[in-house]
Amino acid sequence: MPCQVLIVSRILQVCVCLLVIFSSLIHEACSNPRTQHCHVLYNQLTSHFVYYIDQKVSICCMLYISKVNVPLKSTPDKSDFLLESWDRYNRYLGYVSRLFSYIDRFYVPLVSESTIREFGLGLFCREVCVYIDIIWHAGC
Secondary structure (H helix, E strand, O other), X not given: XXXXXXXXXXXXXXXXXXXXXXXXXXXXXXXXXXXXXXXXXXXXXXXXXXXXXXXXXXXXXXXXXXXXXXXXXXXXXXXXXXXXXXXXXXHHHHXXXXXXXXXXXXXXXXXXXXXXXXXXXXXXXXHHHHHHHHHHHHHO
């Protein structure tokens, strides 16, 4: 059982690493202000990402299940464990999909707008420059 847990956890670790890589790729592609049609690109990358992870994990799990030779007594426990892991993975993938749809709806349109820091810096510079001009001209 510990070996099976290790293999399944390794599969899930690889999926998490791929999630980080692909999510950063999607973020970079969609938040780049020079790109046209960022929504279309974002939706296509998201669907490809979900499909790729789904295929990789299902193939790995099927290969693992086909290689495991277990006695009949312990089959329900191991199959239950794999089914639970698969169910948790599907729920996790649903969460990621909902996260991407949230980002698609709210974050991507706001990326082109200035951040609060830039807005505050602009206000600060505008106010400070007025006083610097007054002091500079008064001194001359």
